[in-house]
Amino acid sequence: MKHASPEKYLLKNRALNDDPHYSILIEIMIPFYDTDAMGIVWHGNYYRYLEVAREALMKQIGYSYRQMKQSGYIWPIVDARLKYIKSLSFDTLIQVHAQIVEYENRLRIEYQIFDVLSKKRTTTGYTIQVAVKETTSEMCFVSPDILLQKFENLKVNDDGGGDE
Numbered sequence: 001m002k003h004a005s006p007e008k009y010l011l012k013n014r015a016l017n018d019d020p021h022y023s024i025l026i027e028i029m030i031p032f033y034d035t036d037a038m039g040i041v042w043h044g045n046y047y048r049y050l051e052v053a054r055e056a057l058m059k060q061i062g063y064s065y066r067q068m069k070q071s072g073y074i075w076p077i078v079d080a081r082l083k084y085i086k087s088l089s090f091d092t093l094i095q096v097h098a099q100i101v102e103y104e105n106r107l108r109i110e111y112q113i114f115d116v117l118s119k120k121r122t123t124t125g126y127t128i129q130v131a132v133k134e135t136t137s138e139m140c141f142v143s144p145d146i147l148l149q150k151f152e153n154l155k156v157n158d159d160g161g162g163d164e
Contacts, residue, residue, distance in 0.1 A: 023057070025096070025098075026056055026098075028049055028096060029091065030093075030094065031090070034048075043082075046125075049096050050082075057100065063146070063150045072133060072135065073131045073133060074134050075132070076132060077129050079126075079127070080126070080127045084123055085121060086121075086123075088113075088122055093116040093117065094115060097112045103151060105141060105143060106128050107128070107130070108128050109126060109129075111124065111127075
């Protein structure tokens with residue numbers, strides 16, 4: 001399996017929505033059942049908001065959870081972090097920005113959550129997933145060709161079908 005230099009797969013220097021293929025923005029209205037007795041969103045529910053954005057982002061690049069499983073790989077989260085800047089409450093409309101920043105050896109997605117009304121950032125975080133062969137439960141130290149090909153297809157379509 002031949003791979004290009006790691007720099008090719010690091011997208012950290014891109015602005016949040018520089019390339020629409022690598023990022024997505026979704027909106028969620030905070031439901032009552034996500035809040036605790038104090039009316040504040042329980043901290044564990046933020047991970048569900050990230051999950052909704054991550055699923056939409058992966059569908060956008062053509063590698064949905066069903067497609068992952070069909071390709072013979074599962075992608076467990078091996079690391080996740082959230083920084084709570086400002087709490088959220090019931091009936092707040094939020095925007096969740098998700099952006100892929102790395103995909104050669106692992107899939108790293110960074111997130112920002114904003115309160116739509118105030119336009120203030122309330123949360124930042126990231127998740128890291130690795131490919132695991134479903135048949136052997138063996139972790140892959142390099143992302144499988146199926147994922148790399150999805151990104152190459154995005155670049156080819158943007159470039160009009162030619163190589164750089």
